[in-house]
Amino acid sequence: MPFTLEPSYDDNPRLQELVTDLRRYLHEELIPYEHERGITAESKLDRPTLEHVWKRSHELGFYGISLPAELGGQGLNLVELCALKEELTASGAALSHSVLGDMGGPLRAGSIVKYATEYQLERYLLPVIRGERACCFSITEEDAGSDVRRMTTTATPDGDSYVLTGKKVFSSAAPFADFAIVVARTAPAPEATDEEVYSAFLVDLDSPGCSVLDGEVPMSGQQMEGDLVFDGCRVPAANLLGEIGQGLRIGIGRITLNRLLHCPSLIGAARRAWDLSVAYSRNRVAFGRPLLALQAIQHKLAEMATDVYAARSTVLATAARADRGVNIAVEANMCKLLTAESCFRVADQAVQIHGKAGLTRGNEVEQIFRTLRMFRVVTGTSEIHKNAIAKSLS
Numbered sequence: 223m224p225f226t227l228e229p230s231y232d233d234n235p236r237l238q239e240l241v242t243d244l245r246r247y248l249h250e251e252l253i254p255y256e257h258e259r260g261i262t263a264e265s266k267l268d269r270p271t272l273e274h275v276w277k278r279s280h281e282l283g284f285y286g287i288s289l290p291a292e293l294g295g296q297g298l299n300l301v302e303l304c305a306l307k308e309e310l311t312a313s314g315a316a317l318s319h320s321v322l323g324d325m326g327g328p329l330r331a332g333s334i335v336k337y338a339t340e341y342q343l344e345r346y347l348l349p350v351i352r353g354e355r356a357c358c359f360s361i362t363e364e365d366a367g368s369d370v371r372r373m374t375t376t377a378t379p380d381g382d383s384y385v386l387t388g389k390k391v392f393s394s395a396a397p398f399a400d401f402a403i404v405v406a407r408t409a410p411a412p413e414a415t416d417e418e419v420y421s422a423f424l425v426d427l428d429s430p431g432c433s434v435l436d437g438e439v440p441m442s443g444q445q446m447e448g449d450l451v452f453d454g455c456r457v458p459a460a461n462l463l464g465e466i467g468q469g470l471r472i473g474i475g476r477i478t479l480n481r482l483l484h485c486p487s488l489i490g491a492a493r494r495a496w497d498l499s500v501a502y503s504r505n506r507v508a509f510g511r512p513l514l515a516l517q518a519i520q521h522k523l524a525e526m527a528t529d530v531y532a533a534r535s536t537v538l539a540t541a542a543r544a545d546r547g548v549n550i551a552v553e554a555n556m557c558k559l560l561t562a563e564s565c566f567r568v569a570d571q572a573v574q575i576h577g578k579a580g581l582t583r584g585n586e587v588e589q590i591f592r593t594l595r596m597f598r599v600v601t602g603t604s605e606i607h608k609n610a611i612a613k614s615l616s
């Protein structure tokens with residue numbers, strides 16, 4: 223039996239069934255849907271196309287699947303969620319980011335659900351879980367990236383609302399979102415610590431004084447980022463998430479979990495690059511024999527498979543610890559650092575094996591290479607992860 227990076231979950235029949243169903247949906251429905259419409263990873267996506275995926279995914283039970291049953295999910299644990307997320311990117315589907323709701327859906331809202339009031343759940347989060355509304359998360363500003371505390375967007379109390387002024391950049395899903403989770407500066411209580419001057423708000427993106435601009439197109443070519451401009455935008459006090467001063471805790475708590483949950487997406491993309499490289503080296507002939515017969519190529523494939531296996535093993539072990547209630551704040555940084563660096567290495571080797579084909583626009587490994595390159599920066603740069611790990615040592 224030849225080795226494959228495609229995992230099976232024989233020890234967990236429920237998960238195995240979900241993975242099988244998800245693979246079927248991706249390969250038999252979603253990818254044909256993309257082909258019929260000429261959708262690629264770099265297409266500008268319109269709302270009806272995305273809504274079709276959200277609704278179908280909700281119908282099949284995938285959208286919001288990790289949420290508890292009372293919120294419409296199936297209460298998947300993190301290990302199970304990681305397993306499903308890997309399948310999405312491993313399929314190569316361009317719209318895979320919308321199947322479990324990474325892009326605008328329940329996974330983008332993430333752990334903020336636990337801070338939401340009844341009103342916020344009804345008006346904002348449950349419609350997201352049903353695939354009817356979409357959200358984005360906005361903390362980054364032009365001059366405040368890794369150092370989010372430099373943010374200058376303010377939320378000033380005025381009667382029973384807050385008035386937002388400032389600009390957020392690089393909010394994924396903003397171009398098609400209905401509302402944003404925005405972290406802004408609020409006036410601190412007299413005894414507030416430095417951390418407590420930030421608060422989080424749910425902001426309707428069609429509010430007067432709020433505009434959504436097309437964001438920069440990142441090197442992946444995906445057109446899903448937007449900038450939010452607040453010019454005296456009034457947000458009802460009922461839209462404050464948690465309490466005043468909890469903004470960074472809410473925002474960064476969400477980011478910590480997302481750091482872990484981004485890992486299986488990168489692993490899936492690296493697995494796809496490995497699969498494509500095995501297939502390519504089997505068929506491509508050089509000097510009278512397939513590339514796969516060359517030891518130099520075999521070694522690359524062996525290193526790539528080892529990188530994917532090591533990253534997956536580490537991420538699943540960490541997810542299992544988190545499922546047991548262990549605080550994984552440091553380990554999440556380790557996982558993201560290890561995964562982003564090793565999966566990018568895999569993509570680089572895949573491009574090398576593909577030669578000029580791998581350097582050509584339109585070739586899938588070239589697109590994977592550009593996408594995986596971004597994740598050494600996105601949701602925390604590798605340097606910031608190292609800082610967090612090092613800080614925990616002292």
Ligand SMILES: Cc1cc2nc3c(=O)[nH]c(=O)nc-3n(C[C@H](O)[C@H](O)[C@H](O)COP(=O)(O)OP(=O)(O)OC[C@H]3O[C@@H](n4cnc5c(N)ncnc54)[C@H](O)[C@@H]3O)c2cc1C
Nearest residue numbers: 359360361362367368369392393394440601602603605606
């Ligand atoms: C495609 C994409 C999607 C994104 N989606 C979102 C989103 O949905 N919501 C959102 O709010 N943001 C989003 N971002 C922003 C992203 O999280 C930031 O780009 C990231 O946090 C890094 O910030 P920066 O780009 O400003 O880099 P900087 O913080 O300016 O860093 C520049 C360089 O300096 C290094 N550096 C900075 N400080 C230190 C330090 N103390 N020690 C060592 N090295 C350091 C960094 O590691 C990096 O190499 C997105 C970005 C991209 C590209």
